[in-house]
Amino acid sequence: MSMKIHNNRAQNLYTDVAMIAANFSGQTVEEVFIDDETKNSKEYKSKNPTGKFPCLETEEGMLFESVAIAKHFGRIGGKNMNGADAWTEAQGNQWIDYAQSALAPHMYTAMRAHFGW
Ligand SMILES: N[C@@H](CCC(=O)N[C@@H](CS)C(=O)NCC(=O)O)C(=O)O
Numbered sequence: 839m840s841m842k843i844h845n846n847r848a849q850n851l852y853t854d855v856a857m858i859a860a861n862f863s864g865q866t867v868e869e870v871f872i873d874d875e876t877k878n879s880k881e882y883k884s885k886n887p888t889g890k891f892p893c894l895e896t897e898e899g900m901l902f903e904s905v906a907i908a909k910h911f912g913r914i915g916g917k918n919m920n921g922a923d924a925w926t927e928a929q930g931n932q933w934i935d936y937a938q939s940a941l942a943p944h945m946y947t948a949m950r951a952h953f954g955w
Contacts, residue, residue, distance in 0.1 A: 842868045842895040843907075844886065846877070851945070852904040853892040859908035863915025867894075905934055 843860070845853045853869075860867045876882050877889055885900045886893040894901040894910070901907055912919030921927025949955065 840866060840868055842870045844870050844872050844891055844893040844895060846872060846891040850891055852890075855904045856892045856894070856907040856911070859911040859919070863911040863917060863919055865911050865915060870895075905938060 843853060843856060857867065857869075872882070872886075872891070877886075883889065885895075886902060888902050890902065892902070892904055892907055894907045901910060909920055921930050
């Protein structure tokens, strides 16, 4: 089974993060858009409990959170994308964690102010 990335809309920045990692790691991933009715169904909630996108469908199961998905691609691509050793992996993770905790929570606020959404 090929991997499918579930998305709610085009230009979801979180899905873009995961797909950039997919492309760099050489993965072929089909994008599937999930409508609100499907998202809110009991069956779908059991697969994607946070209701957030992206969510990756794999042979092993479903995986949510864009960074977890990106790191999964980084691992399975066989190109040491997550770091060639413990130190370089930790250095990458420090910036990912910084971006997630200090930047991402304010990203949409800043973009709304800038673009007038
Ligand atoms: N921490 C999550 C955030 C994902 C997220 O907030 N996705 C939004 C982007 S629009 C979403 O799916 N919203 C749909 C909803 O809340 O119904 C990640 O990194 O994947």
